[in-house]
Amino acid sequence: MNLRRDVFQAIADPTRRAILLLLASQSMTAGAIASNFDTARPTVSKHLQILTTCELLKQEHNGREVYYHFNAAKMKEVAEFLEPFRKLWDDRFNKLEQIMKSEKF
């Protein structure tokens, strides 16, 4: 498995980015994370699983509860975080181009 590419793919998904943003400042349980989204619970679980597999999230057991927290160390290399940033601008510019092509001015 290409873990490096997986990190980019993980971040390319808007819902997963939203989860990372949510966890950037606090640890939360899966239930608490899911309550922030108007999305089916199994879907959120799937996203958490992907983010955990590529080590962007870490699980912490506290009694019966499992807390997820953001593993910032995963994003420490410049080369690792440039590509997702580039992808975001590329998406944005693609949208700009598409809008300007389709509108009649």
Add this chain to the structure above:
Amino acid sequence: MELKTRLTADEGRQDLWISREFDLPLPLLFMAYKKPEIIEQWMGTKVLTFEPERLGHYEFETTDPMGNKHIFCGTIHEFEPNHKITRTFEMVNTSFPVQLEFLLFEQLTPETSRLSMHIVFKSEADRNNLLKLPFAQGINGAHNRIQEIVNRLKQQNHE
């Protein structure tokens, strides 16, 4: 698919270059930066204030998927149609310092154009911190797409 956007962030520097060639005539590319209703569409943001003139200012508001509102604002220093925009950029209520942005618009052929953005940060560390939060940057444009995904999932759940 190959990305059309180029990004350069050299080590030991506190700036960043973003460039992109568009399959659009120069005036159309610039219009996407000039008309508030178009900015709203591609940036996925709400334009609260927009004064495209020397020492004018702008204020954008975005809503994240959790419903939280974020304000982005800045001052415009240069606004020369079909040529350049120089402005500051600030994310209100965050620890990120103000950044300086130089946008250069060029015609390549009558039907194609290029945008080059040069962003200068307060320090190299500030630049890298911003780069580490691509989800914070992308969240704005991502909002509508998240809504689409959510709607689609809802439909699937009903079927």
